[in-house]
Amino acid sequence: MLHKTRGIVIRTVKYGDTSVIVSVFTELFGLQSYIVNGVRSQKPKAARGNLLQPGNILDLVVYHNEIKNLQRISEFKLGYIYTSLHFSVAKNTVALYLIELLQKCLKQPEQQLELYYFTENTLQLLDVSTMAVTANLPLYFTLKLGEHLGFRLNGRFSEYSPYLDLQEGTFSYLPPHHPYHLDPESSSLTDQLFQCSEVQHLAGISMNKERRRRLLYAYLDFFRLHLPDFTEMHSPPILHEILDA
Structure with a gap:
């Protein structure tokens, strides 16, 4: 049956x-694998294989069999045409x-509509964003992806809860007795990132490249703590290096 x-x-x-x-993260069926024939030959129509680059958003007509x-x-055709993403090394x-x-x-x-729409929207906003937004977008997306996967952050940063416990996903008054927690400055920045209601607001969150780097690796530790089969990223x-961030 066609969908x-x-x-x-x-x-x-x-x-x-x-x-x-x-492999395509689809709106209707979640993550699916498709075989596409004839897109690596010398024939003119094989050039359509260029549309199958990672990150491209497609409109698809697919056969689907649950078994x-x-x-x-x-x-298949492009569902959104990037204006700058493929021409900007940083955005790409x-x-x-x-x-x-x-991945x-x-x-x-399985269908994950909210996560699908969030991801598609984030890619489109990345395409039109300023570099100030682009630099913070990996941090924001990582935190929000965790929320969609079921391990959101609880509580807020304050003088009474200045430490983010990554193992528990909560802000606390004292640092926990394990290494998976953030110092007060990183905890405050994380709270600001997580509370952003509009991607454009990321431009107003300022940090140096070393802080940004440490935060990203801390967030990936957060994923490892909550996803046992989470493997090393390349x-x-x-x-x-590309963002100098």
């Missing part, structure tokens, strides 16, 4: 001589970080 759905390309791998298997692990795509690197993080976290082929060192 129309939006989808975000997560990963594309070569299959055979002319085909690819593409199959590998589905097929009937039609941020997008690849977001996609890699999603590490999405395991089951994009953060590249991200920090």
Whole structure:
């Protein structure tokens, strides 16, 4: 049966001589794998394979069978045309970080509408954002992704709760007796990031590149504490080098 759905390309791998298997985070069915034939040949229509780059947002017509692990795509086209993301090394690197993080976290082929819309919206806002927003976007997305996955932060930073306990996901008066916590300055910045209601407001949160780097690795530790099968990521060192952040 054919279905129309939006989808975000997560990963594309070569299959055979002319085909690819593409992992797509879809609006209707969550994470799905599709085989796409004839997109790596010399024929003119094979150029459409360029649309299957990680991070691209697609309009899809797909065949879907619940008992199959590998589905097929009937039609696909760009659902959103980036104006700057593919031409900006910094924005493209941020997008690849977001996609890699999603890939590490999405395991089951189940519909997750709120997470899908949040991810698509974030990628579109990244495309039109200033560099001040771009630099903080990986931190914001990481915190909010954790919330969508079920381990949100509880409480608020204050003089009475200046330490963020990453193991418990709560702000506390005293530092906990384990290493997974943030100092008061990092805890305050984290609270500001998490409370942002509009991505554009990220531009108003100022920090130096070393603080930003330490925060991102702390947030990834937060994921490891709550997702036992969360594995090492490759994009953060590249991200920090490209953003000088």
